[in-house]
Amino acid sequence: MTPIFRVTQCASLASFQDMGRRSCMQDGVAVGGVMDLHAHAWANRLLSKTINAATIEVTFGMFALEVLSDVRISLTGADLAASIDEKPIMPWQSYFLSKGSVLKFERPRSGVRAYIGIAAQIDLQHFYQSLSAVIKEEPLSLDAEKVLKQGQVISGKALSSSNHSNYVSVPNQFIPDYNSPLVLDLLSGYQIDDFDPTWLQRFLSRDFEILPSSNRMAYLLRPRESQDEAQTHNIEELASEGIAFGAVQIPPSGEPVILLNERQTIGGYPKAGCISRLSASDLAQRFAPSRVSFRLADFGQAQKRYREFLSFFSN
Amino acid sequence: MQVSSGICFKQPEEDGIDYTISWANEDTLFVAFKQSPQKSSLVPHAVRQIGQFYKDAPNVIQIVPSYQSVLVQFDLLDSDLRKIEADLISFLQALESTSSNNELLGRQHIIPVYYSPDVAAGLDVLLKEKNLSLNELINYHCRQFYDVYALGFLPGFAYLGFVPDQIAMPRHQQFKGSVPQGSVAIADQQTAIYPFESPGGWNVIGRTPIKVYQSQKSLLGVGDTVQFKAIDKQEYLQLGGEL
Numbered sequence: 044m045t046p047i048f049r050v051t052q053c054a055s056l057a058s059f060q061d062m063g064r065r066s067c068m069q070d071g072v073a074v075g076g077v078m079d080l081h082a083h084a085w086a087n088r089l090l091s092k093t094i095n096a097a098t099i100e101v102t103f104g105m106f107a108l109e110v111l112s113d114v115r116i117s118l119t120g121a122d123l124a125a126s127i128d129e130k131p132i133m134p135w136q137s138y139f140l141s142k143g144s145v146l147k148f149e150r151p152r153s154g155v156r157a158y159i160g161i162a163a164q165i166d167l168q169h170f171y172q173s174l175s176a177v178i179k180e181e182p183l184s185l186d187a188e189k190v191l192k193q194g195q196v197i198s199g200k201a202l203s204s205s206n207h208s209n210y211v212s213v214p215n216q217f218i219p220d221y222n223s224p225l226v227l228d229l230l231s232g233y234q235i236d237d238f239d240p241t242w243l244q245r246f247l248s249r250d251f252e253i254l255p256s257s258n259r260m261a262y263l264l265r266p267r268e269s270q271d272e273a274q275t276h277n278i279e280e281l282a283s284e285g286i287a288f289g290a291v292q293i294p295p296s297g298e299p300v301i302l303l304n305e306r307q308t309i310g311g312y313p314k315a316g317c318i319s320r321l322s323a324s325d326l327a328q329r330f331a332p333s334r335v336s337f338r339l340a341d342f343g344q345a346q347k348r349y350r351e352f353l354s355f356f357s358n
Numbered sequence: 359m360q361v362s363s364g365i366c367f368k369q370p371e372e373d374g375i376d377y378t379i380s381w382a383n384e385d386t387l388f389v390a391f392k393q394s395p396q397k398s399s400l401v402p403h404a405v406r407q408i409g410q411f412y413k414d415a416p417n418v419i420q421i422v423p424s425y426q427s428v429l430v431q432f433d434l435l436d437s438d439l440r441k442i443e444a445d446l447i448s449f450l451q452a453l454e455s456t457s458s459n460n461e462l463l464g465r466q467h468i469i470p471v472y473y474s475p476d477v478a479a480g481l482d483v484l485l486k487e488k489n490l491s492l493n494e495l496i497n498y499h500c501r502q503f504y505d506v507y508a509l510g511f512l513p514g515f516a517y518l519g520f521v522p523d524q525i526a527m528p529r530h531q532q533f534k535g536s537v538p539q540g541s542v543a544i545a546d547q548q549t550a551i552y553p554f555e556s557p558g559g560w561n562v563i564g565r566t567p568i569k570v571y572q573s574q575k576s577l578l579g580v581g582d583t584v585q586f587k588a589i590d591k592q593e594y595l596q597l598g599g600e601l
Contacts, residue, residue, distance in 0.1 A: 066421070069580065183513065317386075342384075349384040
């Protein structure tokens with residue numbers, strides 16, 4: 044194993060992530076995994092790696108790596124004003140970094156999470172068949188080296204240079220605009236019958252604002268206009284049940300909570316449905332006080348779209 | 359079986375257990391039983407059986423059994439979704455016709471507990487409120503087997519049910535500081551062991567020297583049964599317990 048990077052600045056949050064842990068929820072263990080699967084998948088594709096290879100997820104910037112040996116990287120997702128040796132670089136491309144240079148991220152210009160793909164096999168232990176960090180479990184010291192810290196050295200085995208990709212940069216049509224208003228696809232079948240029929244109608248017609256307490260565990264929303272009261276309800280709490288990725292939980296206050304990668308494994312609040320996988324990628328690039336709303340999605344189409352997405356990035 | 363807008367729905371059988379099957383999201387199936395495990399012993403039986411059915415399936419990413427539901431996430435690239443629905447429905451139908459066969463599938467655990475104010479700060483208050491002696495509390499807590507209904511909150515944190523009314527106590531409205539690793543506690547009719555030191559709001563009554571979560575493995579799984587056994591201070595310390 045060769046030292047590849049040293050973390051020289053880490054003032055916000057940066058961690059290793061892949062598609063998340065497997066067979067862990069039955070032990071009460073959170074799944075983790077990349078918040079923006081779309082950007083992560085392209086970071087790997089730019090280096091001919093499969094979708095489950097780990098990338099570094101950099102949230103909000105204020106992060107720097109010193110390069111300890113020559114390596115090719117890819118950069119996707121948010122524009123966090125990245126630079127190599129102070130020379131600005133753009134996301135959705137791959138770059139060659141030579142020993143001694145510095146890769147640096149400042150502050151968000153568009154989106155909030157950037158992904159660094161690395162053309163190397165990273166030296167980390169698997170936990171439930173995954174290299175994903177779960178930030179909220181850090182105090183338990185189960186898996187601490189996957190949340191990056193200042194001074195930490197990242198080692199790995201470089202992949203052979205013949206392993207080059209068909210892509211040097213991501214084609215324009217696959218680069219999302221993180222500043223556009225976001226409409227989330229809602230798959231509503233599951234438990235929607237618990238709600239009054241007019242409830243869903245009203246829910247779909249309103250605008251919500253992302254609250255600053257949102258994180259990798261959940262995104263919290265509240266109605267955007269102050270005169271617009273939350274839609275409270277009196278549905279009884281259910282016996283705790285497994286929570287699916289993207290579940291839109293409606294607590295009695297009526298302010299929706301979208302449960303994401305570090306969600307608790309079980310819970311009892313009623314759910315209006317789940318947002319689609321790819322909507323969750325779009326959501327992960329927004330932050331408070333961005334605006335979001337929901338639209339009903341066709342389940343079959345969403346399933347087909349997600350399957351095609353996985354298939355494209357797995358070959 | 360009807361399949362509409364991707365939601366597959368199973369009507370209840372005449373005498374069987376009442377359940378629905380639906381897709382929660384693109385790759386996650388949700389089986390919900392209408393009756394609670396307190397009302398029907400067939401429900402925990404069915405939950406365990408579904409867990410077994412998917413246990414070694416290579417296309418299953420997560421399986422989350424709970425009180426009266428099972429959530430199963432599949433690898434979409436490795437799954438025929440119509441076949442998954444059809445197989446599950448036939449499995450549940452077969453299960454209903456053999457549901458009288460209520461054999462235990464889970465493991466049985468005996469958990470040693472040192473019940474004492476030495477390791478349970480609020481124990482005296484609880485005993486006073488419930489008008490119990492320490493021995494009475496121990497007898498009530500130890501006299502039965504508990505079922506593991508769900509895991510959550512922390513790695514390895516198992517929700518066990520259900521304690522007798524005499525020792526049932528609502529959880530504290532707010533978390534009361536840090537609860538030590540191994541604490542055995544009660545909230546309403548449930549009891550649990552804290553796998554790690556953690557903020558918590560349950561009523562602590564004792565502590566076990568046993569580690570319930572280590573090396574990527576939870577000691578307790580849904581469908582297992584647990585009985586508590588009182589030990590004295592000396593045994594507790596011998597087994598590696600800390601004060």
